[in-house]
Amino acid sequence: MPLTVHRCEGCGRFYFEASPACFHCGADLKEAEVAGRGTIYSFTRVHLGSVGAQVPYLLALVEMKGLGRVMGRLSGTGPDSPAIGAEVRFSGFWEKTPMFVMADPAKGNFPEADERASK
Numbered sequence: 001m002p003l004t005v006h007r008c009e010g011c012g013r014f015y016f017e018a019s020p021a022c023f024h025c026g027a028d029l030k031e032a033e034v035a036g037r038g039t040i041y042s043f044t045r046v047h048l049g050s051v052g053a054q055v056p057y058l059l060a061l062v063e064m065k066g067l068g069r070v071m072g073r074l075s076g077t078g079p080d081s082p083a084i085g086a087e088v089r090f091s092g093f094w095e096k097t098p099m100f101v102m103a104d105p106a107k108g109n110f111p112e113a114d115e116r117a118s119k
């Protein structure tokens with residue numbers, strides 16, 4: 001499923017949220033669609049979070065196709081740890097933090113429940 005982002009017409013930077021102008025160069029932003037998929041560049045398991053945070057959780061740096069590297073939370077890994085290079089898909093936001101889900105290792109595809117979460 002494609003993901004709608006906002007691309008600066010001046011410097012080409014991407015933003016998830018709309019804004020009157022680019023924070024870097026001040027040029028206008030225009031909506032753009034990217035694949036919404038990528039691969040895990042790096043990840044860590046966070047064991048100590050702010051008050052009320054459910055820990056542990058996985059934090060991943062994802063190389064998104066056509067977008068660059070994006071930091072976000074990772075789910076759908078089951079009992080196993082994720083792997084560098086594993087395919088993930090953007091699944092929505094959690095308190096403005098991008099969320100990613102991993103493909104089901106047994107089936108080789110993404111869980112259907114996450115199709116609904118990404119809308």
Ligand SMILES: [Zn+2]
Pocket residue numbers: 008009010011012013022023024025026027
């Ligand atoms: Zn710009």
